[in-house]
Amino acid sequence: MHPVLADDLSRLPELLQAVRDVAAREVAGLVGRPVAAPGRSPGRAPLPAEGAGGDGALARFAERWAPGFSGSAGPRYLGFVTGGATPASVAGDWLTSVFDQNLSGAGGSWAQELERETVAWLRELFGLGEAHSGAFVTGATVSNAVGLAVGREWAGERLGVDVSREGAAALGPLDVLSGSPHSSIAKAMSVLGLGRDRLVRVPLLPGGREAVDVTALEAMLAERAGRPVIVVANAGTVNTVDFDDLRAIAALKERHDFWLHVDGAFGAFAALSPEHAALVEGLDAADSVCVDLHKWLNVPYDAAVQFTRRRDLQVAVFHNASPYLGLPEDEPDFLHLTPENSRRLRALPAWFSLMAYGRAGHREIVERNVVLARRLGAGVEALPGLRLLAPVRLNVVCFTLAGDPSPSPERVAELARAVAATGEAYVTPTVYGGVPGLRAAFSNWRTTEADTDRVLRALAAASG
Numbered sequence: 001m002h003p004v005l006a007d008d009l010s011r012l013p014e015l016l017q018a019v020r021d022v023a024a025r026e027v028a029g030l031v032g033r034p035v036a037a038p039g040r041s042p043g044r045a046p047l048p049a050e051g052a053g054g055d056g057a058l059a060r061f062a063e064r065w066a067p068g069f070s071g072s073a074g075p076r077y078l079g080f081v082t083g084g085a086t087p088a089s090v091a092g093d094w095l096t097s098v099f100d101q102n103l104s105g106a107g108g109s110w111a112q113e114l115e116r117e118t119v120a121w122l123r124e125l126f127g128l129g130e131a132h133s134g135a136f137v138t139g140a141t142v143s144n145a146v147g148l149a150v151g152r153e154w155a156g157e158r159l160g161v162d163v164s165r166e167g168a169a170a171l172g173p174l175d176v177l178s179g180s181p182h183s184s185i186a187k188a189m190s191v192l193g194l195g196r197d198r199l200v201r202v203p204l205l206p207g208g209r210e211a212v213d214v215t216a217l218e219a220m221l222a223e224r225a226g227r228p229v230i231v232v233a234n235a236g237t238v239n240t241v242d243f244d245d246l247r248a249i250a251a252l253k254e255r256h257d258f259w260l261h262v263d264g265a266f267g268a269f270a271a272l273s274p275e276h277a278a279l280v281e282g283l284d285a286a287d288s289v290c291v292d293l294h295k296w297l298n299v300p301y302d303a304a305v306q307f308t309r310r311r312d313l314q315v316a317v318f319h320n321a322s323p324y325l326g327l328p329e330d331e332p333d334f335l336h337l338t339p340e341n342s343r344r345l346r347a348l349p350a351w352f353s354l355m356a357y358g359r360a361g362h363r364e365i366v367e368r369n370v371v372l373a374r375r376l377g378a379g380v381e382a383l384p385g386l387r388l389l390a391p392v393r394l395n396v397v398c399f400t401l402a403g404d405p406s407p408s409p410e411r412v413a414e415l416a417r418a419v420a421a422t423g424e425a426y427v428t429p430t431v432y433g434g435v436p437g438l439r440a441a442f443s444n445w446r447t448t449e450a451d452t453d454r455v456l457r458a459l460a461a462a463s464g
Contacts, residue, residue, distance in 0.1 A: 008054045015054040022062060027090075030446075033071040034423035041068055070426070075447040076455050078440040079428040081238075081266045081396070083298040085349075086445055092352030093300045096345045103136075103343045105333035112334065115347035121354050122305055125362070126264070126271045126291060128284050132307040133314075135337045136346040140265035140292040143306040145188035146314070146338060147288030148176070148230065151259035152192055153313040154287070155228035158257065164316050168193030175200050177220055178232035179212030179244060182263055185232055208390055208433060210234070210242035214249060221256040229258040235280050236267015239432045239439065241394035243267060246282030253285070262286040265304075266443060269296040270394065272363040273370070279394075296366060296395075298445040299349040311337070369395045369442040372452045376440055379456040385463030389432045398430065400437035401463065412436040418462035425455040 001009075008015060026033075042064050052060065071077055073084045085093070101111040119134040137143050152174065156163035161170045168174075174194055178185060179202045186196045203216040212233070221229060233244040250260060262268075262283055268291045270276040271283070283289065287310065293303040308314055315328045319336040328336040335341045354362070377392035380399045387402040401407040401415060412429060416438055420426050427438045440455065 002051075004051045004053045011054075015058075018055060018058055022058065022066075023090075026066070030071060030074040033074060035071040035074060035077050035426045036420035036423065037068045037070045038423070039068065041065075072426075073444075075444050075451040076425045077444065078442060078455065079426045081292075081295045081441040081443050083295045084444040084446055085300045086298045086353045086357065088356030089297075089299040089349040089353040092349035095352075096348045099345065099348075101345045103345055103347075104335040104341045111345050111348075114351060115334065115345065116331075118347040118351045118354065119305060122291070122293075122350070123307065125354075125359065126268050126283060126289075127277075127280065128289065128307060131309050132284070132289065133309075133311045134305050134307040135334050136343070136350075137304050137306055137338050137340075138302040138346075139294065139304045140182070140263070140290050141184040141187060142339065143265075143290035143292070143304045144182070144184050144232075144261070144263055145191055146306045146318075147261040147290055147308065148185070148188045148194070148232075149192055149317045150288055150308050150310055150314045151230045151261055152194065153317050154259050154310060155230070157313065158228040162316075174198060174228065174230065175224060176230045176232060177202050177217065177258075178234065179204050179217075180210040180234055180237045180239075180242065181232050182234070182238060182265065185263065208240075210237040210240050211244050212249070214245055214252070217249065218252055218256070221252060221258060225256070229256075231258050231260050233260060233262045233286070234267070235262050235264035235283065236270070236394065239396070239398050239430055240390040241267060241396045243270075243279045246280065246285070248282075250282045250285035259288070260286050261288045261290070263290045265290055265292040266295040267394070269362075269366050272359065272366045275367070276370070276394065293350055296369075296443045297350060297353065297362065298365065298443070299353055303346045303350060306338075365445045366395075369444075369447065372447055372449065373397055373440070373442045375449065375452050376442075376456060379452075380459065383456075383460055383463060386459060389435060389437045395442045397440040397442075398432050398437055399440075400435055406435045409436045412438060415462055419458050422458045422461065424458035 072082055101109055103111060115136060123132055153163050155174050156171050163171050176189060176199050186199050189199060190196050202212045205211050205213050233246055233249050235243055268280060270279045289307040291305050293299050294301045315332050315336050318338060319328050320341060373395045374392050377388060377397045380386045381388055385402055386399050389398045389400055401411060416427055416429055427440045430437055430439050
């Protein structure tokens with residue numbers, strides 16, 4: 001054994017304690033860390049010839065790289081839809097690396113059963129029934145891709161084509177209908193060989209809504225009678241957290257044959273709040289569902305879950321035919337269910353957080369974030385330099401510069417840079433209704449009223 005490696009092994013408790021001390025300082029100081037990283041990154045260093053050991057690596061990281069990491073796990077990072085990491089989920093994540101389980105198969109370990117238990121808890125959390133099976137994946141992009149892959153196989157079943165064997169070309173054109181799809185849908189269609197151009201936009205409800213007009217959707221389904229179709233419904237759009245009427249869309253399945261995929265990356269968490277649970281009524285009727293967990297569940301990156309009613313078709317797509325891996329059984333190993341063979345135990349941080357805080361704890365996070373988003377929205381409305389682009393429906397505030405019906409992208413980008421330069425907050429750009437704007441997305445478990453007021457002051461200073 002290399003002498004530096006042997007020394008690290010003999011001193012592992014001390015090394016872990018040193019890492020623990022750094023981690024504790026970072027977590028304690030997260031509120032004071034600049035939300036966006038200042039300055040330029042250091043130049044690249046040469047590859048060490050012999051190595052500095054664990055202590056040396058920790059010291060060099062703390063000196064060269066840690067100061068430039070953003071406060072994205074903190075309470076005022078409102079860019080994209082970014083959660084933090086609850087204390088219990090951090091503990092689970094550390095143990096994930098310690099136990100280092102490969103979730104490709106059972107492998108003489110109980111780890112696979114822990115993931116199945118966690119999936120069952122999540123299924124219950126989102127109001128899904130036992131007909132839905134699930135598995136952990138890296139994020140919403142892969143979750144959406146898995147759902148569409150299973151839908152593609154379903155389309156082949158309808159046409160008498162085995163897509164997993166014959167390829168997407170044997171299927172012919174397959175339309176994917178959606179009103180306000182996330183960009184990952186088109187990306188998944190490209191990866192799956194369906195083609196980005198087969199994404200067909202469904203007319204939206206009037207009044208600046210991002211939800212589909214169900215009557216228009218039905219007409220488009222009728223036009224495609226005789227050909228299988230995938231419908232991607234949205235449970236929480238990116239800009240305004242608008243929800244398609246899932247019950248009404250599911251009811252169309254009585255008259256039309258289509259695969260219903262619901263992208264509930266963060267909007268599915270509305271199910272935790274009695275005030276907002278009606279937004280996701282009908283989710284259980286979906287053929288496949290995407291939910292991101294490193295967003296509103298507040299577990300470390302990367303973690304998402306995908307659900308489907310047709311695990312048989314999922315196995316047809318993703319099974320790995322190799323003698324040493326074995327054939328899929330009634331309860332298939334996860335390597336037969338997702339694009340990955342080797343996969344870490346992503347379920348453990350989620351298991352820890354769900355066990356530690358339960359439904360009630362995660363409900364409190366969701367409901368508090370919604371209240372805080374409304375608070376920021378009201379504050380934005382009161383600022384002379386800003387205006388809301390849409391009502392605050394759940395946890396995202398969509399706004400732009402006042403005084404111009406459509407400010408230039410450059411002016412809006414400058415506003416975002418000015419906010420980030422304060423070190424107080426971070427928001428990300430968007431375009432809503434053709435108007436460049438910014439989004440502030442609340443999904444962090446640590447965010448408080450005081451944080452929201454600090455964000456508002458930063459927006460006021462940057463837009464004044």
